[in-house]
Amino acid sequence: MAKELIYLDTYALQQDMRIRLPKSILNNLPVEKGTTKFSIYLDQEKNELILRIAESLKEDAK
DSSP: OOOOOOOOOOOOOOTTSOOOOOTTHHHHSSOOTTTOOEEEEEETTTTEEEEEEOHHHHHHHO
16 A cells, blocks of 8 residues: 655745755655755656655665
């Protein structure tokens, strides 16, 4: 069974192509401002962008 998605917030794509991440990710993921890197994936069937904590940083944290 698939886990339900957790809605965090909605932000507009800025003119310089940045997307602001909601502050609530700090409470929901093991991330740190200024140091955590994300891998970005595209699901073309669902028209979704997927952000995952970069694997290299997960290994460094162990």
